[in-house]
Amino acid sequence: MKKCVETRRKLFSFLEGDLDAREERAIQTHLEECPACSESLENLRFTQELLTSLPQLEAPSQIWDSLLRRIREKEKAFVFPLRSLLQKKYLIPPASAAACLVLCFSLLFPRLSSPSPGYTIVKWEELTVAEKDRCEEVFYKPLLVFFKDNEQGF
Amino acid sequence: MSNTPDQLIIEEIKKSKGRDKERAFELIYKKYKDKVFNTAYRIVGDQYFAADITQEVFFTVFKKAEKIRFRSSFKNWLYRVTINFSIDKKRKGFTKKATFSFEDFDKVPENRSFELIDRKSASPEELFGEQEFEGKVQEAIGKLSPKLRAAITLRYNQELSYSEIGKTLKCSVGTVKSRLNRAHRALQPYLIRLIGRYKQDRKTLTNKMLP
Numbered sequence: 553m554k555k556c557v558e559t560r561r562k563l564f565s566f567l568e569g570d571l572d573a574r575e576e577r578a579i580q581t582h583l584e585e586c587p588a589c590s591e592s593l594e595n596l597r598f599t600q601e602l603l604t605s606l607p608q609l610e611a612p613s614q615i616w617d618s619l620l621r622r623i624r625e626k627e628k629a630f631v632f633p634l635r636s637l638l639q640k641k642y643l644i645p646p647a648s649a650a651a652c653l654v655l656c657f658s659l660l661f662p663r664l665s666s667p668s669p670g671y672t673i674v675k676w677e678e679l680t681v682a683e684k685d686r687c688e689e690v691f692y693k694p695l696l697v698f699f700k701d702n703e704q705g706f
Numbered sequence: 707m708s709n710t711p712d713q714l715i716i717e718e719i720k721k722s723k724g725r726d727k728e729r730a731f732e733l734i735y736k737k738y739k740d741k742v743f744n745t746a747y748r749i750v751g752d753q754y755f756a757a758d759i760t761q762e763v764f765f766t767v768f769k770k771a772e773k774i775r776f777r778s779s780f781k782n783w784l785y786r787v788t789i790n791f792s793i794d795k796k797r798k799g800f801t802k803k804a805t806f807s808f809e810d811f812d813k814v815p816e817n818r819s820f821e822l823i824d825r826k827s828a829s830p831e832e833l834f835g836e837q838e839f840e841g842k843v844q845e846a847i848g849k850l851s852p853k854l855r856a857a858i859t860l861r862y863n864q865e866l867s868y869s870e871i872g873k874t875l876k877c878s879v880g881t882v883k884s885r886l887n888r889a890h891r892a893l894q895p896y897l898i899r900l901i902g903r904y905k906q907d908r909k910t911l912t913n914k915m916l917p
Binding site for chain 2: 560561564565568570594595596598599600602603604606607608609610611612614615616618619620622623626627
């Protein structure tokens, strides 16, 4: 029984001719007197045969077509040094933050961010009625701030 | 030109541009496409994913040609990349869809996607019908661990020597042998019925042939 276990372990090496002469002879002798072990050897031989006779397939031609398309695209593409930073996922957060900031700023200080030439900020209550009538634009009345044209004057 | 050693072709891919680069790349592709495809197929067990892996492997060759160093041969490197990609794909459990779809392959006439180019021993296929035999053996291989599967594929499908398998899998010849031994023992229970029928059919076939 012990011999069987040992033989089974060495069957593969035996089949591949990897054992030294003494071991090989020992296994040969055991195989002759043990039908179970010689069946094991036969099964092993059949397994090898099954494995080697698996068909070789041809790679489908579509692979080359799509490979060629990919490498041409890669060759054509101009690689900008900071390209990875310009990717959409990296751009979205800072861009939206900047947009929010600009929006808030322009709501709070409509003309401060881009003051038109010739306009000044004056307190609404300091103006006379006539001036108020002639005002071109009034922004943010609650804050009592508005713009008037300097050059034309009131 | 087809006898040019791989190293020279890779050098050409590195140096040249445009059409010349494509031509050099095509040489390497044509030489190894079936080897890569079959290795991937035997490991993942799915032709569409094998096609995906083949494309990925060769795209890597093109992209990383500059970085390929020839400490081992290009062939061993290519097999190693193929095996790593295949095992990776198998491990991820095919979460992503294969880029190659069934529609792509249906354009091939006779509804047979792949042609058999080589049949070394026709006997098992003749005995059981190709589909059944191949399916069963492939299924059994699929039950092995990735390391054993890689060793079996390289040995019996690609017919590499022990030392070449060792270089590819970065292990010693002794390890290769022990993996093959383990793989064989693991395969037995799955193949035993197939082997039984194989033996039986062969016996009847031999008896018929005898006068």
